[in-house]
């Protein structure tokens with residue numbers, strides 16, 4: 392399953408806009424490049440002389456460093472443009488900015504999930520850029536999706552179990568306690584779709600009442616699971632979710648009740664902490680003991696140690712794969728850039 396013409400394609404919501412063959416081509420290309428990297432083989436002809444503009448409206452460690460070094464290894468260069476120093480800060484439009492930038496570069500990568508405005512605003516802005524841009528726009532995380540993270544996560548699970556044949560195995564995407572309301576729902580939304588579509592795993596989504604994801608995304612995942620003949624189940628019991636799981640991925644996210652009101656209401660989150668006993672939604676070694684013997688614990692990072700997860704889990708060689716998972720951000724994104732910025736025209 393290899394698609395050979397993906398040059399110029401936007402990577403904004405591949406969860407719903409790219410087909411399985413295209414997504415497998417990204418993952419296979421990423422593995423090819425990772426193997427070459429391990430062997431010390433260069434592949435700097437793929438994007439030779441090309442440039443990527445990165446625009447981070449929110450902080451980042453993994454995404455920023457992996458895009459910058461990734462394009463360098465492909466033979467190009469990244470310019471990390473601070474949106475605060477662009478005329479966007481003086482209300483120049485996204486349309487003008489994208490049209491002009493795309494005359495000068497070969498890819499525009501954007502991170503934008505926003506506080507205090509309506510859910511979907513970050514994604515809408517990326518689409519405005521894409522409308523005016525003549526080069527691919529890459530989503531480095533918006534308020535709906537974090538597809539670069541999901542590619543790295545799929546690669547990590549395939550590697551840890553040394554197979555892509557994980558159909559019917561239990562993948563748990565769980566809410567975990569968060570000190571604040573600000574965390575986006577992008578990672579859980581992308582992952583429930585990716586793990587259903589790509590690995591055909593049985594996905595369990597666990598969260599306390601009021602912490603559901605976008606109902607349209609949950610409904611879409613259920614439809615996909617029915618189509619693939621797999622399970623998509625929702626529970627409000629973290630212990631039950633962990634029972635017999637092969638992969639657990641517990642992380643904090645914002646309550647849908649808060650998001651749909653528009654923004655990240657910290658006061659309401661403080662109330663939910665008490666009324667919904669959020670502190671109990673933490674990964675402990677005892678909870679991990681409910682999972683299968685060879686199970687893994689995943690997290691996109693950064694994690695709130697002691698709040699979301701106990702140190703005995705995140706720093707354990709037995710369960711935690713979060714560092715290898717983060718390394719795959721580099722290889723996954725090289726796959727995406729090689730095909731959309733490089734690739735056959």
Ligand code: CP
Pocket residue numbers: 450451452453454455532540691692693
């Ligand atoms: N997982 C992730 O996107 O990390 P950063 O926020 O550090 O980029």
